[in-house]
Amino acid sequence: xxxxxxxxxxxxxxxxxxxxxxxxxxxxxxxxxxxxxxxxxxxxxxxxxxxxxxxxxxxxxxxxxxxxxxxxxxxxxxxxxxxxxxxxxxxxxxxxxxxxxxxxxxxxxxxxxxxxxxxxxxxxxxxxxxxxxxxxxxxxxxxxxxxxxxxxxxxxxxxxxxxxxxxxxxxxxxxxxxxxxxxxxxxxxxxxxxxxxxxxx
Amino acid sequence: xxxxxxxxxxxxxxxxxxxxxxxxxxxxxxxxxxxxxxxxxxxxxxxxxxxxxxxxxxxxxxxxxxxxxxxxxxxxxxxxxxxxxxxxxxxxxxxxxxxxxxxxxxxxxxxxxxxxxxxxxxxxxxxxxxxxxxxxxxxxxxxxxxxxxxxxxxxxxxxxxxxxxxxxxxxxxxxxxxxxxxxxxxxxxxxxxxxxxxxxx
Numbered sequence: 001x002x003x004x005x006x007x008x009x010x011x012x013x014x015x016x017x018x019x020x021x022x023x024x025x026x027x028x029x030x031x032x033x034x035x036x037x038x039x040x041x042x043x044x045x046x047x048x049x050x051x052x053x054x055x056x057x058x059x060x061x062x063x064x065x066x067x068x069x070x071x072x073x074x075x076x077x078x079x080x081x082x083x084x085x086x087x088x089x090x091x092x093x094x095x096x097x098x099x100x101x102x103x104x105x106x107x108x109x110x111x112x113x114x115x116x117x118x119x120x121x122x123x124x125x126x127x128x129x130x131x132x133x134x135x136x137x138x139x140x141x142x143x144x145x146x147x148x149x150x151x152x153x154x155x156x157x158x159x160x161x162x163x164x165x166x167x168x169x170x171x172x173x174x175x176x177x178x179x180x181x182x183x184x185x186x187x188x189x190x191x192x193x194x195x196x197x198x199x200x201x
Numbered sequence: 202x203x204x205x206x207x208x209x210x211x212x213x214x215x216x217x218x219x220x221x222x223x224x225x226x227x228x229x230x231x232x233x234x235x236x237x238x239x240x241x242x243x244x245x246x247x248x249x250x251x252x253x254x255x256x257x258x259x260x261x262x263x264x265x266x267x268x269x270x271x272x273x274x275x276x277x278x279x280x281x282x283x284x285x286x287x288x289x290x291x292x293x294x295x296x297x298x299x300x301x302x303x304x305x306x307x308x309x310x311x312x313x314x315x316x317x318x319x320x321x322x323x324x325x326x327x328x329x330x331x332x333x334x335x336x337x338x339x340x341x342x343x344x345x346x347x348x349x350x351x352x353x354x355x356x357x358x359x360x361x362x363x364x365x366x367x368x369x370x371x372x373x374x375x376x377x378x379x380x381x382x383x384x385x386x387x388x389x390x391x392x393x394x395x396x397x398x399x400x401x402x
Contacts, residue, residue: 112371115376116231116310117231121375129372133381156385156387160384163372163385166367170313170367170370173316174314176323180334180360183356183360183361184361191392191396194395
């Protein structure tokens with residue numbers, strides 16, 4: 001997603017948001033500073049202070065920006081192979097073993113933790129979950145309509161996968177070993193095979 | 202669990218830990234102060250400062266105390282009806298609709314978020330997940346051995362349920378609506394019925 005976003009920032013505001021996203025990926029949330037964001041930004045750092053009151057303000061707008069871009073992209077997406085599509089989404093959260101100690105699960109969890117006490121973050125994540133649930137449900141509906149998925153409740157299945165992904169992000173960010181990831185991935189696959197995928201596919 | 206713990210504090214240290222647990226339940230983590238803990242504690246507040254360096258130190262030891270007590274209790278537990286037992290565990294996290302705006306999911310998630318940057322919390326939650334996974338796996342093994350559960354991989358199923366519970370806690374603590382809870386609960390029930398429970402039970 002980031003790589004697509006990095007092309008075609010149409011103004012200074014978008015350049016700042018993209019610089020913030022890059023910094024989040026590299027440093028996480030707790031260690032993020034306006035100075036570090038400035039390092040990713042080609043223009044003067046003072047422009048960041050001119051546009052934003054502080055880190056939280058800036059990070060929240062970055063999350064909203066990514067979500068809006070993602071929502072637009074979803075509409076353009078052609079669901080060619082629903083099963084492959086769903087597997088690719090899951091791979092982003094379970095990792096494919098190649099990426100090593102990715103910062104991303106921790107950062108996503110850290111940002112989400114802001115929602116406990118900050119209503120603006122809470123609104124963001126309520127909306128973000130809604131967009132993501134809709135995205136997953138669309139894939140499932142497409143699978144059912146094209147006959148490769150069983151008749152199931154797309155909303156229930158989508159919400160369940162989304163909740164599972166959240167659980168995966170939390171545990172990856174807060175416990176030491178990751179051996180459990182394979183167990184959960186296998187079990188989720190079994191669930192999808194019995195509940196969603198048609199076995200004759 | 203708390204109610205059992207509140208009986209039989211055997212010394213001042215345990216009385217302080219139980220007071221901390223009560224305060225966590227009432228106020229959550231962010232708003233917790235030593236003064237509020239003192240309000241739950243029958244002896245002098247200065248004793249708390251005498252025993253603990255600060256809030257984080259005290260909360261962590263409280264978590265460890267609850268976990269140790271819980272581990273002991275598990276060993277004594279008789280798994281009479283594995284299915285009913287598992288359903289009761291799940292009900293604690295999905296709520297039964299009666300408890301309204303419980304503070305507990307938020308507090309558990311808040312405490313877990315400390316593990317991102319604090320190694321002692323990280324060690325605690327690694328151990329805590331391990332204990333809880335073992336507890337769930339024991340119920341599943343019991344169900345398989347007594348013939349009421351299907352042949353499945355108890356470790357994989359236990360880790361999956363644990364991850365799902367974590368996802369439920371995160372979402373309950375960070376988004377506004379809770380309508381999704383019923384969807385996830387229904388879908389988890391379907392999963393358990395196809396994967397774990399014998400249908401002839």
